Amino acid sequence: QIQVVCSDRPIITLVGDDVILPCRLDPATSADSMTVNWTRPGAASSPVVNRAEINSSSCTVVLQCESAGWYPEPELLWLDGEGKLLSAGPPETVRGPDDLYTVSSRVTVEKRHSNTFTCRVQQNNINQSRETRIDVPDDFFPTSSHPDLSPIPWNCKIKAWRL
Template identity: 25%
Template sequence: ATNSGCKILEQGIYHNLLLQKIQLFEVLGPVQPVVAVAGEDVVLPCYLKPNISAVDLHVEWIRVQIDNPIVHLYRDHEDRNENQVPSYRGRTSLFPEELKKGNTSLKLYDVRSSDDGPYKCFTSLVSVAVGTQPVISNEGYKEGGISLVCESKGWYPQPQVVWMDSEGHSLPAGHTETQRDSMGLFTVRRRVIVQETETNRFTCRVLQQELNEMKETITNIPGELHIFSINKGGGGVVVRWHGGFSQCLLFCLLFVLLDAQF
């Protein structure tokens, strides 16, 4: 054997035992180091206990204690090795038929001395959840306009919340408030202050780009942006108009009727 081959024989390729409980199964590997000779192929064992299918799971092999440690990644029923350590390109594979039996072992081709070191096998459920249809609540007049609140529950991962006008343009809104329930699912909530428009129609859109899922709700609030307040004092009645002027005639008529009552 070459010197580099002897080095691997002496030091071995250390595949650490990973004992990780994931809901109803465990991920197991060998306690003793796996030994290989430079230039040969080697299998790094990893199994699920009980031997349930790993076809729908997330399987990740990493190299311990190095930057960008991904050696092999299986997700969404296919290999995703775009961010793999460059030196492993084209030299790793799982056993597709064995995944059904809970075998998540990694085959490493053409072993090199630089491969020497500890590895870990992570297997986990890829949890996703699509939330509820957004619910829009009207909080009334605040800060010079109408305050609308959009809320949606039961998302994972956390989605985005976007407010839009009737033409689909994004509106400036407050920060998105988030909460997580006992199942780890997200409830998202976001407020917006809206001004009078020709239609007074606004849309709340909740989207999760990773899942390619989107839900939206449209609200129409005709007339609700034309708000006034009445203060009665010793000097008479003071009426403050908080909306636009498109309904001025109606407002003036209402003012006359109110003034007559006072």
Template identity: 30%
Template sequence: MVTGPDSLFVTLLILLHTLPSESVKFEVLGPTEPIVAVAGDDVILPCYLKPNISVEDMTVDWRNLDPIDDIFYRYQNGRIILEDQIPSYRGRTSLFKEELWRGNTSLKLTRVQVTDDGLYECLIQSKDWYDDIKIQVLVKAVGSRPVVSIEGHREGGMGLVCQSEGWHPEPDLVWLDSKGVSLSAGPPETHRDLKGFYTVKQHVIVQETDTNLFTCRVLQKRINEEVETEVHIPSALLNYTTPWRLSFIVCCCLGVITVIGLALTAFCTCKKTENDSNI
């Protein structure tokens, strides 16, 4: 049995071994603002330790919390474990291996898809400690310049339709006159394809103005993007008399001519009768 100073020394070693060491505690840091990624590009999701200690003997989990809530990348004991990786992330994720020794666990996500939009978690675990950070990823895709087509004459004016495709998130579409005042238009039509891109369309009926200039604007305030197309409609088109209006005018004219003819006939008949009675 060890006694005296040696005994005290052994006891201290045991206590130091059993008590959690402050040196293994760390904090996981990352961005506080959303990361904006462009569909089709690559993006880096920052995540690192403070202090900058090595994670080579730790576990690093990257998890998608929205909407699937599952691990899509794991680094553990010096190995990358991807056996159960979410299929949509296969071949698109990696860490910076040369940076792991100083606590950099940032994730590189290549060929960003609109379905990557959501909330992510970077979780780092050692034997005695763990911490995490959550990162909001906003995937944006700016759609095509609006295409404006003339649909022809409608009740009340000329019918126009505007369409733009390839957007994310879902955008708004507005019709404006030459002064920037919103026009009353039909209900917006929105379609989302299998890849998550949005197409928007909206019809409007316009009437002649001093400029005959009209603008279709598509905007997404969340990503601060907008595109627009201006169109000029000639007065000759706006003032064109449609067949039904032409028929109506012709009928009115014929009606007026008929009434005048009947009136003249009646007048002549009365005049003739009056002359006959005088003889």
């Protein structure tokens, strides 16, 4: 059986670019009448916002985003509805046995004029970016049961909400 043997080192290129693949056939055979299909396993996934929590003490919403299948290592950014960068903790990046990266991050958000938030994962070296936008319902943010009484704490309305 003939096998295509290639380098185990990553090959970085842009979609549509020409590239020379350092490969050989084993056992040595003429490839004049053959076609080699080059595929990229684990193509980067669009970010998935897979968790929403309510912090009842601060009446904030915690969102988590994850995206897998990246090479080289990507960066993850959170943006508000106006495209402004949100402050989030450092992302967690894990390199798998296939040398592809999975990146995840959590951000705590408060109610804004627009409750739209975007998780963007990008790899600038190869000009690749994926993003997912989520709209958080107003019901997930604080409302005061007695707005005239300042000592009354803010309460969070908790409703079933599915991402």
